[in-house]
Amino acid sequence: MAPEVCKKKLDSIIDEIFAHLSDLSSLRRQLDKELRDGYLQMAKARSNMGQKSISSLQYDERQIEPSIFVEVNKEGAGPHSFNISKDALQADLDSTLDGTSLRKRSTKCSEVIETVGPDFVESEPADGKSIAEKKAKDPLLMFGVLVPQALRMSKSCFERSIPVITKICSTQAVIVCLKNEYLALRSQL
Template sequence: MAGLSVREELDSLLLQLLRDFEELEAKRAALNARVEEGWFSLSKARYAMGAKSVGPLQYASHMEPRCCVHTSEAQDGLQRLWMVKTAGRRPEDVGPQEPALRRRKGLSKTPQPEPSAGAQDPLNWFGILVPQSLRQAQTSFQEGLQLSADMASLQIRISWNQRQFQELQEKLKQLEPGPA
């Protein structure tokens, strides 16, 4: 009787693995399409603006990331990854904040200048009026980053399910010894 429930668990786990592999393959195809589209748009932008107008010489000397990867652990022990846009904040500032002491009335706080949104957008490194193809390249690569995080989470889940599957197979072998 116990062998039957282990077999049912194996079957459901195998079906889940197959669904995960199918989803992973779809995400890989989508990622390849996004990256290819991004490179094509980038080459169109280089053609429109000139080869020397879009290149490493236009990069800022100090860059801050516009997105970060966050991880969390679910109740079953699986890790999940996802992308978070930083919106001009440093990566250390993104995420849960610890409670801090507040300053009471009386002492005035000097306002710190906020970085302008234009300075944070890397497209502005290449000029004010950038071609639409450069914007499309940026969007394609951003979508590719999100797909990469999704694929990493999915790969973690697949590895965990494979280990569970192997453990159940060993358990089934112990319950139902076959011909040696």
């Protein structure tokens, strides 16, 4: 590769690195804000409910299942990309139970869930292994039915931080790939 072409390529890589560093800095500020707000709201909830009401002793860690997964995709020699995906059961539930095709009725014996679609009618009792049982539990219910609003706000702050974290990881992976490309081109000079 000609030295002039190589130098122009190095300059464009440096410009890209600085652009990604700027994005990374703003994403980190956003993440810091969300986490700070989440911890502050959790502290408010602890003071409202009592110091021992919100702790790891309140729930059984063996029964906790993730509701969000982060998938890592690696395409060839390029950077990793990080994507958020819901739990497989939750995704199945969302796809089969949209607001237009679900109707809930109470009967005398037990509750029956009917899924009414354009071509079929499906019934199943809510007692056994049903679709409603597959739905992910709200983790706040481990602390009681009436939890403080601050605890709900804390949960939403932490949920909003998850996409920001995946963007930070993807941006850092791009920066590392650009750095390696820069070093490889620089060694050719």
